[in-house]
Amino acid sequence: QSAEDYVGNGQYTEAIAALKQLQNRVTDPDSAMYKAIEDLLDKAQSAQSDDQFNSDLDEAQSYLDDKKYDAASGKLDSLANDDSLTDDQKKQVKELQKQLSDAQQQEKQQEENSQKKAEQRDALAMTASSFEQWDNLLSEMYDYLATVLNADQYASEEASYKQWVQERDSGAENAAKETEDDTAKQLASYSFKQSYTKTHCYKLLDLMN
Numbered sequence: 761q762s763a764e765d766y767v768g769n770g771q772y773t774e775a776i777a778a779l780k781q782l783q784n785r786v787t788d789p790d791s792a793m794y795k796a797i798e799d800l801l802d803k804a805q806s807a808q809s810d811d812q813f814n815s816d817l818d819e820a821q822s823y824l825d826d827k828k829y830d831a832a833s834g835k836l837d838s839l840a841n842d843d844s845l846t847d848d849q850k851k852q853v854k855e856l857q858k859q860l861s862d863a864q865q866q867e868k869q870q871e872e873n874s875q876k877k878a879e880q881r882d883a884l885a886m887t888a889s890s891f892e893q894w895d896n897l898l899s900e901m902y903d904y905l906a907t908v909l910n911a912d913q914y915a916s917e918e919a920s921y922k923q924w925v926q927e928r929d930s931g932a933e934n935a936a937k938e939t940e941d942d943t944a945k946q947l948a949s950y951s952f953k954q955s956y957t958k959t960h961c962y963k964l965l966d967l968m969n
Contacts (some may be wrong), residue, residue: 763800772808813849824860832860877943884947891954898957901964928956
């Protein structure tokens with residue numbers, strides 16, 4: 761009766777200990793008493809096993825929720841290697857392993873995206889700085905041309921410059937439209953302006969010579 765109470769209360773360790781003591785005291789293994797003890801012992805051991813499984817599965821779920829993926833993986837691998845699991849328990853383990861795999865893949869993708877964005881920001885800063893330097897050089901070159909060209913020549917060159925600026929800005933805008941990410945848009949725009957301005961500086965250099 762005490763063993764049955766232990767089982768009913770979920771005290772499986774106590775129940776198993778009590779039942780094994782009783783089992784040792786029953787001398788006839790063919791008796792109804794021995795069979796009853798054996799059945800209750802099987803029930804207690806099975807319940808204990810189920811209780812431990814649920815505890816381990818809950819622990820793995822907790823690790824997963826806390827993004828402790830290595831701990832979750834270790835716990836689930838241990839469960840998956842348990843040959844005593846029922847088909848339903850194996851299914852539960854596989855489902856949680858699938859959740860873990862999806863979470864790890866998502867985290868990896870997020871890390872790759874963050875790395876990519878960081879690289880884009882670095883490239884943007886460098887490209888913007890390069891464009892600014894070439895643009896400043898272009899302004900200095902036009903200042904110089906103003907001192908060496910006559911009024912008509914400089915007026916013509918100035919009109920050409922205004923048209924060139926429109927072409928540069930239009931080209932940069934079109935380059936930015938080819939991407940969706942804001943940082944990528946800025947990078948594409950500055951890249952175009954930097955390259956376009958650099959080319960124009962070399963053309964002006966030929967004019968000066």
